[in-house]
Amino acid sequence: MELLRVIGGKPLNGEIQASGSKNSVLAIMCAVLLCDGETILDNVPRLSDVNTLMQILNETGLACEWIDTNSVKIVNNGVTNWSVSEDLVRKMRASFSVLGPLLAKAGKSQIPLPGGCVIGARPVDQHLKAMQALGAKIQMLEGSVYAEVPPGGLQGAAMYLGTRFGATVGGTNAAIMAGALSKGTTVIYNASREPEIVDLVMFLNKAGARIRGVGTDIITIEGTPELKGVRYSVMTDRIESGTYLCAGAMTRGKVTVSNIPPQTLAGLPALLFDMGCEITLDGDSVTVDARDRDLRSTNVITFAYPGFATDLQPPMLTLLTTATGISYVKETVFDARFGFTQELTRMGADIKISGDTAIVSGVENLHGARVVASDLRASGALILAGLAAKGTTTIEGLQYLDRGYERPVDKFIALGAEVERITV
Numbered sequence: 382m383e384l385l386r387v388i389g390g391k392p393l394n395g396e397i398q399a400s401g402s403k404n405s406v407l408a409i410m411c412a413v414l415l416c417d418g419e420t421i422l423d424n425v426p427r428l429s430d431v432n433t434l435m436q437i438l439n440e441t442g443l444a445c446e447w448i449d450t451n452s453v454k455i456v457n458n459g460v461t462n463w464s465v466s467e468d469l470v471r472k473m474r475a476s477f478s479v480l481g482p483l484l485a486k487a488g489k490s491q492i493p494l495p496g497g498c499v500i501g502a503r504p505v506d507q508h509l510k511a512m513q514a515l516g517a518k519i520q521m522l523e524g525s526v527y528a529e530v531p532p533g534g535l536q537g538a539a540m541y542l543g544t545r546f547g548a549t550v551g552g553t554n555a556a557i558m559a560g561a562l563s564k565g566t567t568v569i570y571n572a573s574r575e576p577e578i579v580d581l582v583m584f585l586n587k588a589g590a591r592i593r594g595v596g597t598d599i600i601t602i603e604g605t606p607e608l609k610g611v612r613y614s615v616m617t618d619r620i621e622s623g624t625y626l627c628a629g630a631m632t633r634g635k636v637t638v639s640n641i642p643p644q645t646l647a648g649l650p651a652l653l654f655d656m657g658c659e660i661t662l663d664g665d666s667v668t669v670d671a672r673d674r675d676l677r678s679t680n681v682i683t684f685a686y687p688g689f690a691t692d693l694q695p696p697m698l699t700l701l702t703t704a705t706g707i708s709y710v711k712e713t714v715f716d717a718r719f720g721f722t723q724e725l726t727r728m729g730a731d732i733k734i735s736g737d738t739a740i741v742s743g744v745e746n747l748h749g750a751r752v753v754a755s756d757l758r759a760s761g762a763l764i765l766a767g768l769a770a771k772g773t774t775t776i777e778g779l780q781y782l783d784r785g786y787e788r789p790v791d792k793f794i795a796l797g798a799e800v801e802r803i804t805v
């Protein structure tokens with residue numbers, strides 16, 4: 382088994398480059414199913430999620446290969462298989478996003494239901510609603526979704542997408558991708574406004590789609606009969622970047638993340654400033670300076686963009702464990718995203734959970750412990766805790782870390798951390 386050993390107590394100092402965005406590249410790779418011929422994607426992060434999606438696309442008949450450290454070539458000479466195997470969907474929930482493109486391109490698709498995960502229930506009713514609005518026939522058989530295009534093909538339609546948690550990123554992506562090849566006009570009301578959706582649409586429009594309104598909550602799509610492969614550079618990862626900025630603050634150091642447009646971080650720099658950090662925005666680089674500072678508590682509420690990103694809630698909450706005073710962290714996007722706080726408690730944090738809110742009372746120090754990451758952002762959060770703690774922390778569950786953080790050990794070492802992967 383592989384573990385991460387973190388020796389804490391040293392302030393991080395230095396600069397790192399943000400990697401390509403996981404959530405953006407996964408959506409764009411699904412959209413490549415819609416694009417005939419060759420697509421080259423640059424700034425692709427080397428992550429296990431990307432490799433899993435490459436396997437899925439290969440299974441559908443596309444040919445994906447790494448052609449450079451961060452570039453992937455995908456050749457789409459036609460979809461030859463419209464079903465996805467269960468073990469791949471289980472590995473990565475985002476694989477369900479091939480449903481819409483497979484349907485639009487191959488006329489049908491079969492995908493096992495992804496089920497819930499440790500951060501919440503995660504149903505896909507809004508993905509299916511979008512497909513049905515475009516005319517698809519949907520059936521559930523033995524835990525799989527079977528979708529089929531009606532005889533005249535998918536027809537553009539107006540649809541309202543939304544869940545009890547607000548807009549849906551995956552549902553909006555699904556509607557955009559299927560709408561791009563539908564006949565006529567598709568309008569999505571209450572669309573998600575996440576930067577990764579803007580990136581997906583920029584890719585699709587470069588490939589020949591006609592989509593406008595992205596970045597607002599009404600997206601309009603004029604369907605086109607075909608899309609062509611293009612070369613496209615994926616946006617940088619705001620969640621990875623935010624994690625390193627929180628690490629700088631948590632260790633009372635000074636960290637610059639370059640290559641990240643600050644507006645994509647939504648409220649994070651402002652919240653770090655409220656806590657007492659010095660923040661410098663310089664073009665596409667963000668610096669947090671917390672050296673010799675006493676950080677104070679603040680309150681955080683997660684929301685769809687431009688609200689505070691739920692994926693940054695675990696690192697932000699972790700940072701608050703050593704801020705003076707009491708912080709309230711309310712999670713409104715997923716219904717079970719506080720599991721990791723139990724592990725922080727083992728390291729000396731004082732956290733109480735009351736429904737959708739975590740009440741964090743700042744302590745002077747965390748102490749090293751053996752802890753287990755049970756999801757992707759929990760893994761980042763526990764590294765931050767380990768970096769700030771007195772003593773040594775060992776973290777289990779590195780398969781989650783590898784899903785979403787590119788070369789984290791190299792990046793933390795570049796900032797002066799004592800971190801190593803060990804096999805036991």
Ligand SMILES: CC(=O)N[C@H]1[C@@H](OP(=O)(O)OP(=O)(O)OC[C@H]2O[C@@H](n3ccc(=O)[nH]c3=O)[C@H](O)[C@@H]2O)O[C@H](CO)[C@@H](O)[C@@H]1O
Binds near residue numbers: 501502507548692
């Ligand atoms: C691969 C990817 O891009 N993942 C991101 C995507 O996940 P994902 O696309 O799954 O997130 P959604 O925005 O769809 O989910 C938001 C909430 O809506 C619920 N819901 C969603 C769809 C649906 O059909 N029915 C329903 O009830 C979900 O369970 C969740 O509680 O956006 C999330 C919210 O920013 C991020 O945390 C994830 O990192």
Ligand SMILES: C=C(OP(=O)(O)O)C(=O)O
Binds near residue numbers: 475500785
């Ligand atoms: C929740 C996340 O990803 P996914 O939707 O792929 O599970 C995440 O990146 O934090």
